[in-house]
Amino acid sequence: MITAGCDIGSRTAKAVIFENNKIISSAIIPAKLDPIESSETVMKLVLEKANLKFSDIGKIIGTGYGQQEIPFAHHLESEIVCHAKGAWWNIPSARMIIDIGGQDSKAIKLDEKGNVTRYTYNDKCASGTGRFLEIMADALQVDLDEMGGIGKTFKEELNISSQCVIFAETEVVSLISEEKNVADILNALHKSLANRVASLARSLSIEKDVVMTGGVAKNIGVFDALADGIDVPIRSLDGIDPQINGALGAAIIAST
Amino acid sequence: MSIFAGFDVGSLTTKAVIIKNKKIGGSAIIKSGPKPVESANKVLEKLINETGINKNDIKYSIGTGYGREKITFINDAISEISCHGKGAQWVLPSARTIIDIGGQDCKVIKLDKNGTLIKFITNDKCASGTGRFLDVMAKVMNIDVSELGKISEKSTKPITFSSMCTVWAQADVIKFINSRRPAEDICAGINSAMANRLSMLTNSIKVEKDICMTGGVAKNKGVVNALGKILGCRIKRIKKIDPQLMGALGAALFAQESI
Numbered sequence A: 001m002i003t004a005g006c007d008i009g010s011r012t013a014k015a016v017i018f019e020n021n022k023i024i025s026s027a028i029i030p031a032k033l034d035p036i037e038s039s040e041t042v043m044k045l046v047l048e049k050a051n052l053k054f055s056d057i058g059k060i061i062g063t064g065y066g067q068q069e070i071p072f073a074h075h076l077e078s079e080i081v082c083h084a085k086g087a088w089w090n091i092p093s094a095r096m097i098i099d100i101g102g103q104d105s106k107a108i109k110l111d112e113k114g115n116v117t118r119y120t121y122n123d124k125c126a127s128g129t130g131r132f133l134e135i136m137a138d139a140l141q142v143d144l145d146e147m148g149g150i151g152k153t154f155k156e157e158l159n160i161s162s163q164c165v166i167f168a169e170t171e172v173v174s175l176i177s178e179e180k181n182v183a184d185i186l187n188a189l190h191k192s193l194a195n196r197v198a199s200l201a202r203s204l205s206i207e208k209d210v211v212m213t214g215g216v217a218k219n220i221g222v223f224d225a226l227a228d229g230i231d232v233p234i235r236s237l238d239g240i241d242p243q244i245n246g247a248l249g250a251a252i253i254a255s256t
Numbered sequence B: 001m002s003i004f005a006g007f008d009v010g011s012l013t014t015k016a017v018i019i020k021n022k023k024i025g026g027s028a029i030i031k032s033g034p035k036p037v038e039s040a041n042k043v044l045e046k047l048i049n050e051t052g053i054n055k056n057d058i059k060y061s062i063g064t065g066y067g068r069e070k071i072t073f074i075n076d077a078i079s080e081i082s083c084h085g086k087g088a089q090w091v092l093p094s095a096r097t098i099i100d101i102g103g104q105d106c107k108v109i110k111l112d113k114n115g116t117l118i119k120f121i122t123n124d125k126c127a128s129g130t131g132r133f134l135d136v137m138a139k140v141m142n143i144d145v146s147e148l149g150k151i152s153e154k155s156t157k158p159i160t161f162s163s164m165c166t167v168w169a170q171a172d173v174i175k176f177i178n179s180r181r182p183a184e185d186i187c188a189g190i191n192s193a194m195a196n197r198l199s200m201l202t203n204s205i206k207v208e209k210d211i212c213m214t215g216g217v218a219k220n221k222g223v224v225n226a227l228g229k230i231l232g233c234r235i236k237r238i239k240k241i242d243p244q245l246m247g248a249l250g251a252a253l254f255a256q257e258s259i
Helices: A035-050 A079-090 A130-140 A144-151 A165-177 A182-202 A220-230 A242-255 B036-051 B080-091 B131-141 B145-152 B166-178 B183-203 B221-231 B243-258
Strands: A003-008 A012-019 A022-030 A059-063 A096-100 A105-110 A116-122 A210-213 A234-236 B003-009 B013-020 B023-031 B058-064 B097-101 B106-111 B117-123 B211-214
Touching: A003 A035, A003 A079, A003 A242, A012 A035, A012 A242, A022 A035, A022 A242, A059 A079, A059 A242, A079 A096, A079 A105, A079 A116, A079 A210, A079 A242, A096 A182, A096 A220, A105 A182, A116 A182, A130 A144, A130 A165, A130 A182, A144 A182, A144 A220, A165 A182, A165 B131, A165 B166, A182 A220, A210 A220, A210 A242, A220 A234, B003 B036, B003 B080, B003 B243, B013 B036, B013 B243, B023 B036, B023 B243, B058 B080, B058 B243, B080 B097, B080 B106, B080 B117, B080 B211, B080 B243, B097 B183, B106 B183, B117 B183, B131 B145, B131 B166, B131 B183, B145 B183, B145 B221, B166 B183, B183 B221, B211 B221, B211 B243
Parallel strands: A003 A059, A096 A210, A210 A234, B003 B058, B097 B211
Antiparallel strands: A003 A012, A012 A022, A096 A105, A105 A116, B003 B013, B013 B023, B097 B106, B106 B117
């Protein structure tokens, strides 16, 4: 049976088509204002990429904050469960997932079968979420995708003392007026974000293998700083865009 | 005739008040610059210009606010908590709980009838519940923050936010503007959100009447009324002085007591 997973997030919508234990196609699009439109658009795209029709899909599972609005989902599943399943499928030794999305961050513990045993998340405070990076990218006038790489070239170790995104932005404006290097500021920001999420993860007690998922995992600065923060090496998904992990997990669950 | 001065160097504004003949003799407010000592000098200059006093007429002066230790010309420095408490109780002797909302922090201060500090709690980590929250929302609304109270008066159906975080609330306001919700309802919702966040602080301190508000945000009737509703009692309005000057007033009163 061909299955699909559709993850409607706050900033992006993701879809994965899955068959015979393999990813057939995947798609990521910026979220539309209307979650229904987001789900229809991303599904259309992922089907096109796989050269398939809606009717070819046996079961579709929806997840993400906009899951209730997915008109074609047969079932819904929590992001927590989907992220755990997706990462565990790719890395069976995964016992902890740290996911940083557009508007939240989660730490999930799973057993050897990929079942969630404990989890915690923050969706109340913008600190420790992808939004933090978006706001800082704007303030520093750099591309979101380039932040990680630029930050790695830092020379001076700066410190952003505020956890609050609003206050941190003020600090950044100060640093810019003091003519501090953009790379140095980015490095400090990545550390700040990572530390916030590391605290979240530590509240569950860290267990290897730790895997990072979600769009922010693509920022090498945050990725490395997070590993430092929890003092344990982190693994990234093998050959898979970490941003599609939720949709992947949903598609896998649909296939079982 | 002795003149005593208080200086309150905040992150966003710097205030000065003088006490002359045991009465408020004048005041000044300026926008803070990056260096506290410069801000203090500037506000002193403005004070001198507006009151006609001589710098040498000031017998004793006290500084407060986050930049207080850096002010070179003052005689002593005292915490904002103490100064806001002092000032508020002088203006309103029945005050037992003072809710101070500054540009980048908020505090709840409990005093006994003698002005002794019983308990206090502050938030300077999260922009929500501080003047900053209102600044951000007012900017999105394209209005001056001082208009938030007045505009909200006509509201019949205040909007509600999904979260207290300033970042998410800002996105919500944009959505409400785009879906053409009336400005008065959005402003009323902003004021309520502010009050709700403040109530998280007041909840942990068990407020006692009379309650008053100090700091710039106290001038927003919408927030004052919304908070009064949550607390279940009227918040006493400060009329004798601009509530934003309360810290500087308290500092000036302490200066008076120092001789």
